Amino acid sequence: MAMIAEVPSETRERARAEEDARAERTTEETWALVANVSVTGLFALATLAALYLMKEVVVPVILAWVVANILLPVVAWMEKRGLPRSASVLIVALAMVAVVLTIVALLSLPLTYWLGRATELGALIKEKLQSMAQPLEFLKEILGAIGQATGQAGTGLHVEESTNIVGGIVSILTPAVTQGILFIGALIFYMIYQKQIKARSVLILPNRDARLTALKILSDIERNTTVYFGTFTIVNACLGLATTILAYAAGLPNPLLWGVLAAVLNYIPYVGPVIMVAVLFLIGLFTFPSISEALVAPLIYIAMTTVEGHFITPTLMGKRMTMNPFAVFLAIGFWTWMWGPIGAFVAVPILMTTTVTFRHLFPKDAPELPA
Template sequence: MRILPAERPLPGAGASSPLPDSSSEQPPVIRRAEVVAFALVALLVICIVAVLYFAKAFFLPVVMAFVIGTMLSPAASFLERYRIPRAIGAVLTVAAVGAAASFLVGLISSPLVEWSTRLPELGARLKDKLHALDPLLSLWQDLQNLVGGHDALASLQIPKFDWVQPTIEFLSPTFTEFLLFFATLILFIASWRDLRRTLILTFTNHDARLRVLRILNEIEVHLGGYLLTVTVINTGVAIATGIVCAIVGMPNPAGLGAVAGTLNFIPIIGPVVTFAILVGVGIIALPTLSAGLIAPLAFVGIAFMEGHFITPTIIGRRLSLNALAVFLALAFWTWLWGPMGAFLSSPLLIVGLIVKEHLAPINSPQLPAD
């Protein structure tokens, strides 16, 4: 009878050592269904962006009307409390906003028309003023001479008018877009309650209806408060800038203040453009270069106080906006829809944050920490 040799124990294994578990924790594996779902969502987003870009003539006025209509809806509700029909209140609200916008356009356009007839004279004056920067530009001019260049100020030419028509076409919408915007705005404000009710009743689940109601109420409150607060703040910026321009001796201080207040509705880009305008007007209109820089530097102080203390203190209590998110939203909507997209970037970001807070609240299950 053959005796089998005893099995040798594994090195380091005792009598009480547990057997290795075959179902030990493994790294998560991305399944094919998840990849397909991610790819479909990405394609859907790309298609939506492409439609919004190529159908800008339709979607921009409609989205603008929806956003501004949501902001102005509390005004129509206020008039409705005094027994004014909502349709008439919508017309009165839009007419008041249109009159205010027309007044601002008048303040801004009058100096532009006047200065456009004096472009050669203003260009020659600007060239003379820039010669005061020769000591600061000496190093740059020496470098130009080394590479065979010439005087930069001597080559300063009056810009041609080829850029005027494309710029006007880019900044100003067509008559059809204006008509679509105002018609949609009036009808949206007049029928906002019916639209809310229809949207809420679309869902059959009670919790879903309650969630949609809360989202709509919060959007209306935040957008209305945002418009009112930002309008008051920008009016203060316009008044302060106009006073500074009047003290310094800038031409048409009311128009320059209106420009500062209007452009301040566009975050980041607006103050930069206002500063450039004040620098150009100050250098051309005032006798010395140092005098021409007083108003722009004062505006930098005003914009700094407004952007870092006043606006965050007031708006930040209601809905905090991350600086990176504001910048990315501004860049995206400006690329997509131009200046009007830049104006809509912050309201649309607020709407997105509100929807995100209700659909994915903070107290929901979170991923484990790293």
């Protein structure tokens, strides 16, 4: 009877020991997961900090990669016609620089004109929008009263003109020239050695399967970027032409300037069209005597971009190229904060690269979970 009573006790002890071992393993796995997540998070933060601190070097290189993916189909077409790759790349790069310089030369005079009249434009807009300026003046008076009560300086804004104009110009132009040279150099060398760079960059991976997966990811990224920006460039050129015609028909001065600006700003989803609507409205206020007339061009432009953004571009891109609008908005905001205006331009290709990479690494072979 004593032996029979001891068997359940030993069984309970053994079960308790197994349960304790499972709990210990679960705890160890939990802490291992926390450690892995922490290390990955620290690595991501360190990478972002490095990208922010090295933006003068990183931004021109990434921009060169984006532009190269737009121009590479032209280089491939010229190679098929018998031209060497180096000659094709140089011709395409020189043609791109020539087109950019021609556009800048054509638009420099009207752009300088409008920049020179910025003060007059501001005063005229303030006069026409007097009803909107009154609350701001009231707020300014309140801030002035608070400043006097606390013993701080007045509300007047004192603008000091720099006496060293040449030094200021040089300090602005030097980084721009340096980054422009880096951009052109990276663009040319990447287009020439694109195949070698792609083939050798995967050699650091440990086995053949990983290398093949990496090559598929790189090829898919290049194809998607080329299709996206190639299609978007054609769409933006048509939108710029339509905006030029709209500005001319509406009676706005310098219609070519607004057409080119619309084509360039449309590369930045959501933000670019909003800026263009504001520009057309401000120029309309400067040109026409009433606000209703100034609203004609912006409203028609909103209709054009709505049709373009919701029907034309999605139809040409296809479902595979469609990205989550909220993710696009967040990406534009984040990379604009990181790198400024160029960050807004490269935000979509960076998001596309991330999406394509995750699509290959984590294929959708599992059933979707209910919402």
